[in-house]
Amino acid sequence: MGSKTLEIEDAPAHDGPSTAGPQPAGGEPRGAHLSRDGDGCMGSKGAADGDDDDEPHDAAPALMKTASAVSNKKKKRNRPRRKNKASVPKQSSPPRVPLHDIFPSGNYPVGELLSYGVASETTIRTKAPELRYEAHRSLEDSAFLNDYRKAAEVHRQVRQSVQQTVKPGQTLTDIAVGIEDGVRALLGNAGLEPGHSLQAGMGFPTGLSLNHCVAHYTPNPGRKDVVLQHEDVMKVDFGVHVNGWIVDSAFTVAFDSTYDSLLAAVKDATNTGIETAGIDVRICDVSSAIQEVMESYEVEIRGRMFPVKPVRNICAHDIKQYRIHGEVFAIETFGTTGRGFLRDDTGIYGYGLSHDAPRAVALPLTSANRLYKTIKENFGSLVFCRRYLERLGCERYLAGLNCLVSNGILEPYQPLVDVPGSYSAQFEHTILLRESRKEVISRGNDY
Numbered sequence: 001m002g003s004k005t006l007e008i009e010d011a012p013a014h015d016g017p018s019t020a021g022p023q024p025a026g027g028e029p030r031g032a033h034l035s036r037d038g039d040g041c042m043g044s045k046g047a048a049d050g051d052d053d054d055e056p057h058d059a060a061p062a063l064m065k066t067a068s069a070v071s072n073k074k075k076k077r078n079r080p081r082r083k084n085k086a087s088v089p090k091q092s093s094p095p096r097v098p099l100h101d102i103f104p105s106g107n108y109p110v111g112e113l114l115s116y117g118v119a120s121e122t123t124i125r126t127k128a129p130e131l132r133y134e135a136h137r138s139l140e141d142s143a144f145l146n147d148y149r150k151a152a153e154v155h156r157q158v159r160q161s162v163q164q165t166v167k168p169g170q171t172l173t174d175i176a177v178g179i180e181d182g183v184r185a186l187l188g189n190a191g192l193e194p195g196h197s198l199q200a201g202m203g204f205p206t207g208l209s210l211n212h213c214v215a216h217y218t219p220n221p222g223r224k225d226v227v228l229q230h231e232d233v234m235k236v237d238f239g240v241h242v243n244g245w246i247v248d249s250a251f252t253v254a255f256d257s258t259y260d261s262l263l264a265a266v267k268d269a270t271n272t273g274i275e276t277a278g279i280d281v282r283i284c285d286v287s288s289a290i291q292e293v294m295e296s297y298e299v300e301i302r303g304r305m306f307p308v309k310p311v312r313n314i315c316a317h318d319i320k321q322y323r324i325h326g327e328v329f330a331i332e333t334f335g336t337t338g339r340g341f342l343r344d345d346t347g348i349y350g351y352g353l354s355h356d357a358p359r360a361v362a363l364p365l366t367s368a369n370r371l372y373k374t375i376k377e378n379f380g381s382l383v384f385c386r387r388y389l390e391r392l393g394c395e396r397y398l399a400g401l402n403c404l405v406s407n408g409i410l411e412p413y414q415p416l417v418d419v420p421g422s423y424s425a426q427f428e429h430t431i432l433l434r435e436s437r438k439e440v441i442s443r444g445n446d447y
Helices: 002-006 032-037 060-077 133-140 142-165 172-187 257-276 283-294 366-378 386-391 398-406
Strands: 112-115 200-210 213-215 233-242 245-254 298-301 304-307 317-320 323-336 350-353 410-413 424-433 437-440
Touching (some): 142 172, 142 245, 142 424, 172 233, 213 323, 213 424, 233 424, 245 257, 245 317, 245 323, 257 283, 257 298, 257 323, 257 424, 283 323, 350 366, 350 398, 398 410
Antiparallel strands (some): 112 437, 233 245, 298 304, 323 424, 350 410
16 A cells, blocks of 8 residues: 555656656556656655755655554554453352352342142132232332342352262261351351341251251261261251341252152152142142152162152241241152151250340350350341351350250250151252242252
8 A cells, every 4th residue: 555655646747857668558667767756765866956855855745644644544453452341250169259249230040930820719718809918018029039039049059069069978067068158158248247147148057967867957066977978868958048038948969879769759749839839828738739749659779669758747838037937938848768757866956046035134154145145146036056156166155055945045956857767858949929920939950
């Protein structure tokens, strides 16, 4: 382009000698411009006699203009590229990236939305126009829904990591601590300062119940640590809360395909319960549907067939703010190869404040009064365990703990077991019975 720009048609004639010979069509012969114009540069010998070398050539302004244009174009081409917007980070393994970094908008995924089925006159007590709207209005509040959906997304990401990484040879303490560390990291809240655990954190201690222990076992200080075996069937039950709204969901892990039918029976029964549940549907109708599905399965263990029985004295429950019982519902089913009736086992799973617990206590034991203040500030009405107390730095607290229990201020929870030698499984989801449809808030692509 530079050469073409220098050949200006309107340039003035020069006094130099003309070229001999005919002019070819289309312009001067090759090299003629050199004898006429020199090398085409300013101040060249090709200028006419008497021209002052200090005077600018007529083509100079055009040359300068062209050079400037070329320079500008080069600058445009060399302009630094715009930096791409920061990409949204992916979750790490194990999960430790806070959820607000992965969802910068602050809006979290909606759970599975299901329509209410057509119920018979004997199943539902009220018609749609007569539904108790005031009781369910809070379920449509956007802040409430977003809190619940955030807690559910934390639960999904943590549990999917557990499903991918848990293996025989791990201790139950390592598994439980890994789950709880993941929950706190994703929530961006370590929960070590007074009141922080009440903003967001664990809804209750992680349950890791093996085989005939059906529910409410967690590893605690002072007890021999249990190592997970290949032949174990482990129920993993943990809750995540945001502003006191608890997502309660559970699943079962088995490494031996022998127990596949047991797990399938309980998962199918839980999904049946979810499909049956609805506003003002009787609990007995939901339980009947669950029982019918579960009892249609059987499992062969070491050459012997066992019917899968539903557990009779533990069932679904509602969930209140900062409590595991309230307006929102958790559909959980337990299946067992044992009797189907549970009893309390030795040891303690966790503790929770009694419903009529006072604001403050003045007990004879100073350590009990000090411990009660710690419990109120960090857990409120949420269930906690000894591991959580030691994580906060509590020492020599056992006497105070027993004092609070003996005075009816704390309620202890024990592990629940079926007959030794039996195997059990559990699946659970939290559902919101909203005005027009139900939302399975904890549903994931895993279960």
